Amino acid sequence: MKLEVKQIEKHFGSRPILTNVNIHLQTGETVGIFGRNGCGKSTLMKVLFGTIKATASSVFLDNTQFHPRANISRKLIAYLPQVSFLPLDMKVRNLIQMIFSDGETQNHIFYAPGVALFENQKVGSLSLGTLKYLEFLLIANMDHPFLMLDEPFSMIDPLFHEIIKNIIVSQLTTKAILITDHYYTDVWDVTQRNYVLANGATLPVRSQVELATYGYLPIRS
Secondary structure: OEEEEEEEEEEEOOEEEEEEEEEEEEOOOEEEEEOOOOOOHHHHHHHHHOOOOOOEEEEEEOOEEEOOOOHHHHHHEEEEOOOOOOOOOOEHHHHHHHHOOOHHHHHHHHOOOOHHHOOOOEHHHOOHHHHHHHHHHHHHOOOOOEEEEEOOOOOOOHHHHHHHHHHHHHHHHOOEEEEEOOOHHHHHHHOOEEEEEEOOEEEEEOOHHHHHHOOOOOOOO
């Protein structure tokens, strides 16, 4: 499957955030988006997921146009936001069983590294890093063909970064993944194509040197 985004614009009042966003991703690839804080990366994902409405946009699924705020969007896209979305008073084990009825999928999560240490705790008692790891596991194991991951490495123990990267790569046989995180080397390790979001527009980048050229990384002398 292929998701193509053309000329997305988003203004908050008179302030333009996204002015000319053009990206595409398809099954079998992970696409990275880099950019400074406040450049619009999270806004872009929320537009695609349908959480907020674009000022203007054209979104195509396998060359057929659809509206991001239509119900089809959330049936196609699983979204990991920066802000936690899980019920805090439920035990992790019960939550996993509630979300996934399939035993095989449940086991993918229960047997993921580290889960046995907190599966009997309440969600609200988890550290921020553990909570983010749990949320990533839940989103990654959903059957949606497109995943959007907003800072999946942030706040998480660096020892788990390799686990997360391995899971991302393992999903590519059936999914396409859009990812952004300031742990840029971890993102670069799992992506096939990358963009920088700067001045409201997406610019393709083919090397980490270009990240400096576009102002995302400092230029080294």
